[in-house]
Amino acid sequence: MTSITIDKAARTFGSVRAVDGISLDVRDGEFFTLLGPSGCGKTTLLRMVAGFCPLDEGRILFGDARIDTLPAHKRNTGMVFQNYAVFPNMKVGDNVAYGLRARNVSKADTERRVEAALKLVQLGGYGTRWPYQLSGGQLQRVAIARAIVIEPHVLLLDEPLSNLDAKLRVEMRSEIRRIQKMLGITVLYVTHDQEEALSMSDRIAVMRSGHVEQCAEPKVIYEQPATAFVANFVGTTNLLKGTVVTRTGNDVEVKVGTTGIKADAHGAAAAVGQGVVLSLRPEALRLVASGEAPPPGWSTLVGTLGETEYLGALTRFQVKVADGTVLQLMSLVPPQGDAQVTIACDPSRVVVLPEDA
Amino acid sequence: MRTFVSRNAFPLGIAVVATAFLGLFFLYPVLKVFVSSVITPDGAHFTLQNYKDVLGSGFFLQGLTNSLSIAAMASFFSMLVGVPFAFCVARLPIAGKPVLLALTALPLVLPSFVSAYALVLMFGRAGIVTGFLRDIGIPFDSIYGVKGIVIAYTLTLYPYVVLPTVAAFKSLDVSVEEAAQNLGASRGRMLRTVTLPLVLPSILAGGLLVFIEGLENFGVPFVLAEDRPILAIEAYKMFVGETATNPSSAGVLGMLLIICTVAALLVQRGMLAQRRYATGARGATPLIDVTPGVRRLASIFCWFVIAAALVPFAAVVLISFLKFSGPVLQYQFSFSNFVQLFERSYRPLGNTLLLSTLAACVATLIGVPIGYVLVRYRSRLSAILDIVATSPFAVAGTVLGIGLVMAFSSGFLILTGTALILIIAYSVRKLPFAVRSASAIVHQIDPSLEEASISLGVPPLQTFVRIMVPLMVGGIVGAFVLTFVTIASELSSTVVLYSGQWSTMTVLMFQALEGNSPGVGTSAATILILCTVLPVALVYRLLRRYEMSML
Numbered sequence: 063m064t065s066i067t068i069d070k071a072a073r074t075f076g077s078v079r080a081v082d083g084i085s086l087d088v089r090d091g092e093f094f095t096l097l098g099p100s101g102c103g104k105t106t107l108l109r110m111v112a113g114f115c116p117l118d119e120g121r122i123l124f125g126d127a128r129i130d131t132l133p134a135h136k137r138n139t140g141m142v143f144q145n146y147a148v149f150p151n152m153k154v155g156d157n158v159a160y161g162l163r164a165r166n167v168s169k170a171d172t173e174r175r176v177e178a179a180l181k182l183v184q185l186g187g188y189g190t191r192w193p194y195q196l197s198g199g200q201l202q203r204v205a206i207a208r209a210i211v212i213e214p215h216v217l218l219l220d221e222p223l224s225n226l227d228a229k230l231r232v233e234m235r236s237e238i239r240r241i242q243k244m245l246g247i248t249v250l251y252v253t254h255d256q257e258e259a260l261s262m263s264d265r266i267a268v269m270r271s272g273h274v275e276q277c278a279e280p281k282v283i284y285e286q287p288a289t290a291f292v293a294n295f296v297g298t299t300n301l302l303k304g305t306v307v308t309r310t311g312n313d314v315e316v317k318v319g320t321t322g323i324k325a326d327a328h329g330a331a332a333a334v335g336q337g338v339v340l341s342l343r344p345e346a347l348r349l350v351a352s353g354e355a356p357p358p359g360w361s362t363l364v365g366t367l368g369e370t371e372y373l374g375a376l377t378r379f380q381v382k383v384a385d386g387t388v389l390q391l392m393s394l395v396p397p398q399g400d401a402q403v404t405i406a407c408d409p410s411r412v413v414v415l416p417e418d419a
Numbered sequence: 420m421r422t423f424v425s426r427n428a429f430p431l432g433i434a435v436v437a438t439a440f441l442g443l444f445f446l447y448p449v450l451k452v453f454v455s456s457v458i459t460p461d462g463a464h465f466t467l468q469n470y471k472d473v474l475g476s477g478f479f480l481q482g483l484t485n486s487l488s489i490a491a492m493a494s495f496f497s498m499l500v501g502v503p504f505a506f507c508v509a510r511l512p513i514a515g516k517p518v519l520l521a522l523t524a525l526p527l528v529l530p531s532f533v534s535a536y537a538l539v540l541m542f543g544r545a546g547i548v549t550g551f552l553r554d555i556g557i558p559f560d561s562i563y564g565v566k567g568i569v570i571a572y573t574l575t576l577y578p579y580v581v582l583p584t585v586a587a588f589k590s591l592d593v594s595v596e597e598a599a600q601n602l603g604a605s606r607g608r609m610l611r612t613v614t615l616p617l618v619l620p621s622i623l624a625g626g627l628l629v630f631i632e633g634l635e636n637f638g639v640p641f642v643l644a645e646d647r648p649i650l651a652i653e654a655y656k657m658f659v660g661e662t663a664t665n666p667s668s669a670g671v672l673g674m675l676l677i678i679c680t681v682a683a684l685l686v687q688r689g690m691l692a693q694r695r696y697a698t699g700a701r702g703a704t705p706l707i708d709v710t711p712g713v714r715r716l717a718s719i720f721c722w723f724v725i726a727a728a729l730v731p732f733a734a735v736v737l738i739s740f741l742k743f744s745g746p747v748l749q750y751q752f753s754f755s756n757f758v759q760l761f762e763r764s765y766r767p768l769g770n771t772l773l774l775s776t777l778a779a780c781v782a783t784l785i786g787v788p789i790g791y792v793l794v795r796y797r798s799r800l801s802a803i804l805d806i807v808a809t810s811p812f813a814v815a816g817t818v819l820g821i822g823l824v825m826a827f828s829s830g831f832l833i834l835t836g837t838a839l840i841l842i843i844a845y846s847v848r849k850l851p852f853a854v855r856s857a858s859a860i861v862h863q864i865d866p867s868l869e870e871a872s873i874s875l876g877v878p879p880l881q882t883f884v885r886i887m888v889p890l891m892v893g894g895i896v897g898a899f900v901l902t903f904v905t906i907a908s909e910l911s912s913t914v915v916l917y918s919g920q921w922s923t924m925t926v927l928m929f930q931a932l933e934g935n936s937p938g939v940g941t942s943a944a945t946i947l948i949l950c951t952v953l954p955v956a957l958v959y960r961l962l963r964r965y966e967m968s969m970l
């Protein structure tokens with residue numbers, strides 16, 4: 063168990079800068095997630111830590127020890143692959159024992175530790191089975207047991223759940239988190255699934271074309287995204303371009319089209335006259351019933367009701383405001399049939415973002 | 420994207436070994452052939468006179484025309500038979516399909532000149548069927564000549580079209596066909612506008628393989644051409660001819676053969692490069708519903724093709740157990756042919772087994788690491804290695820044999836007359852096959868298995884031994900056996916290179932054909948068939964998994 067320091071790591075494939083000088087600090091025992099769309103460099107970064115992708119520039123440290131110069135087999139990392147990579151020519155027990163045998167652990171010790179690891183992933187007694195007799199979820203558990211049994215410095219997981227079906231995926235999420243907490247191991251986790259990232263991680267680094275857009279706790283990533291890209295990639299949001307018209311402390315008013323929207327700048331640099339982007343999450347917006355007054359201090363927008371989508375617990379619906387922008391909203395109660403509606407927005411939940419370059 | 424990136428010396432070492440081996444035993448001999456074609460007979464000056472002489476001679480021009488037109492016709496008829504056959508096997512409910520599939524590839528491992536020989540025994544001037552037809556009053560022209568060669572090629576080479584086409588039909592994304600039907604296309608229109616265009620590259624790739632094989636083959640035209648000129652045979656005659664040897668003309672003919680095959684290979688490469696759209700298939704392509712009548716017709720067609728291809732071999736085996744008095748067949752069961760065959764010596768059989776085993780070992784030991792490097796290390800180096808390692812395919816056995824004699828009969832390394840020169844010729848010729856088989860096997864093994872092992876603390880070389888070798892071993896054994904059997908029935912370079920004590924079963928057959936002693940010929944053929952069918956039958960289960968990608 064150790065901390066990971068990634069210091070200005072870079073790697074170019076042809077003309078593509080896959081990892082563009084990234085620096086990150088993963089704390090000892092932390093569950094750290096690299097989140098981003100495909101092609102953003104998250105897997106390349108993980109493979110740099112594992113030793114399967116040499117660095118063009120920069121360095122990587124486990125604790126105080128530099129490891130990017132070591133070959134992959136000397137780094138003592140446990141890696142879990144997207145497609146399990148369970149050796150098909152070995153029984154489950156031999157798969158899990160593989161790394162211990164490479165480390166010349168005594169036979170009795172190996173047996174004991176293999177069984178303990180299998181128990182930990184709830185596969186106690188499966189050691190004598192062949193991989194082809196197991197389901198996808200069980201194979202993934204074998205892969206996890208094989209990676210943790212060697213007591214690695216860090217556990218690396220490369221989209222480990224993307225080959226599982228939806229229900230199993232949710233189950234394995236808490237399973238992996240439980241194992242991580244029990245062992246107190248440092249985890250570097252790669253995924254493109256925001257729900258996975260939000261529910262499992264201590265901290266998330268949202269990546270985009272080779273660099274980190276924002277690195278923070280899940281709550282901050284969702285509620286205080288640093289850029290329009292993060293706001294859009296994590297969760298659903300409405301992004302509106304506007305200009306700051308007034309600012310008193312953190313209270314700003316932004317003119318979007320002809321409407322003024324009040325927001326809490328949360329310390330963001332948004333001077334009067336500056337162009338900004340507002341992020342309005344569906345939960346920051348609320349329909350105001352006709353005749354009812356909006357909550358004090360909230361801005362209002364008027365529009366016409368568009369398509370509604372019934373999702374069971376929630377209803378998602380669209381409202382087209384005066385300048386033609388379509389807003390996504392959600393509510394517990396399906397909106398009633400009025401064509402003209404008024405929306406109120408909660409200034410404390412509106413996020414002020416810099417204009418995207 | 421997920422190729423195994425590493426900067427160690429492994430691929431470089433493999434490339435050096437492969438280049439050294441092929442440079443000395445392939446490029447250097449071929450260069451010798453080329454040089455002999457552009458110098459004066461006394462070896463003193465550069466000249467193009469040899470080319471003028473050959474291309475100005477009606478006889479050799481006829482040989483070039485014969486070779487090309489025979490190869491083209493063989494290719495055409497193989498596609499004509501192979502495509503419907505492949506379609507039936509891949510998409511229709513045919514009776515006895517598992518057996519049919521098992522028998523489909525068999526003609527490729529059986530010696531094709533045995534099939535040609537069987538055609539002569541049955542349809543030649545003194546053939547069994549010819550005689551029978553004559554007796555009942557039907558005039559029958561003999562099988563000799565262009566038509567016989569084309570028939571023999573079609574019967575033995577059509578699997579080159581069938582195998583890739585079946586694979587293409589099976590890997591087709593069904594939803595594409597469903598989309599065509601959904602958009603209003605009838606089943607016939609769908610086949611014509613969607614299905615066939617998608618499998619066309621595979622069909623043409625197979626057809627070109629037949630074309631190249633038809634150009635290079637020595638045994639079939641040797642049996643069936645009589646005095647009609649064929650490039651591969653004329654080159655041989657010019658080189659070892661009893662009346663007057665003429666290495667310059669042999670060199671020119673060899674270069675002409677190489678130019679034709681290289682051109683065909685380049686066309687094939689271009690086609691395969693465009694073949695990117697046969698992906699995205701999920702699960703097995705479903706069979707097409709047909710009426711019982713169509714089903715019966717399709718079954719009859721497929722079984723007829725298989726029978727036509729295999730009956731000649733069966734006939735040879737049968738005949739080998741009948742008695743001959745001189746060249747005349749007596750309908751009487753006897754082992755006398757085998758007694759006659761082994762009377763003098765078991766040595767040729769021993770030679771065939773020994774040389775095939777050793778050459779298959781060399782080809783496998785060099786070919787498998789090359790195949791591994793080609794798949795796992797993508798770089799400019801591996802692109803060059805790919806071209807070097809597959810180039811022996813473009814040179815006919817006769818030409819390679821001639822080149823080896825030219826290169827190693829004097830000078831720093833003398834090999835002519837030894838067993839080594841045969842082993843070298845065989846392993847050079849079969850190296851492309853070994854490389855391709857190994858790549859096919861490595862392709863099927865996920866690279867993350869190796870990465871998993873390395874990340875668990877096992878160094879790369881040990882990982883190769885502990886993870887890759889066990890996973891590859893089945894496929895390697897299968898490829899080894901296929902290499903072994905194709906070497907056992909190799910004739911074209913053997914006839915140029917063998918010496919008295921190192922003659923093989925194929926040489927015995929060759930001599931029996933020349934001396935018109937069918938007893939020895941048929942019994943030698945039977946032993947050869949046993950040498951190829953038995954090992955293949957033993958490893959059939961291993962081969963099933965890979966045969967599509969290997970052949």
